[in-house]
Amino acid sequence: MKKVLIVAGFVLVAGLMFAAGLWYTLVSAVRGGVVTVPNVTGVPMSVAKRRLEYVGLHGASVENRTVYSDFVRLGSVAIQDPAAGSLVKTARVVDLVLSRGSKREVIPNLTGLTVSSAAEMISKYQLRLTGLARVFDNQPQGTVISQVPTPGSSGIVDNRIKLLVSRGEKPRQFLMPDFRGRLLVKVKNDLTRQGIRFVVKTFANQIEDERILFVKDQYPLPGFKTLTDQTVTLQVVEREAF
DSSP states (O other): OHHHHHHHHHHHHHHHHHHHHHHHHHHHHHHTTEEEOOOOTTSBHHHHHHHHHHTTOEEEEEEEEEEOOSSSOTTBEEEEESOTTOEEETTOEEEEEEEOOOOEEEOOOOTTSBHHHHHHHHHHTTOEEEEEEEEOOSSOTTBEEEEESOTTOEEETTOEEEEEEEOOSOOOEEEOOOOTTSBHHHHHHHHHHTTOOEEEEESSSOOSOGGGEEEEEEESOTTOEEETTSOEEEEEEEGGGO
8 A cells, every 4th residue: 555655646746747847848839039129219220120130029110100209319219119128029020110309390479469469370380378467568558578488499389388468558646637627628638648548428418519518527536546547537518507
């Protein structure tokens, strides 16, 4: 009985060793010729092909395909397939896509344009208006004062651009004069000369001849502190209505 057990154990061990050897042989046969794909991005096509051939692979340019890249210079490999680090069989072809470089345009000069004209130019150059701030300035209201990026610089086509726009001159504070009893034509001339907006209202039907109209009341009232960008309301009547 003891001899039978010894023989059986020997047969079992021999069988396991044979199975292990067979498994190793099969795995070696399956994995034979497997290599790791090297990283060939960022180098010229000729260099990429040599690196691939060194490990038994073949590099091939993808026909009629290139891509813009801000990180890989023009003419170098931007994309590879399979990716670096992949395990592949030897003689495998690795597709290589070349870089066209960064897609850049010269930033146009938008200063001095109106906001609407600047928006048209921004669209034409495929830029994106992402910021618009307004400040008081001696430039006419709605005029572009400055921009970021600056005119003439290079920028990626989908780059953001910001504009600083004039709100016109800063309003001045003054004491409201007393226009009551004065001829409308002269009051209008004074306000226009100072750049102050105004509206005229009549108590009766609209009278076309302003030469016979006088200011009866006003808002803001005389002596009030007001700003030049505030609208002054003038109520007028004919002289006889006083």
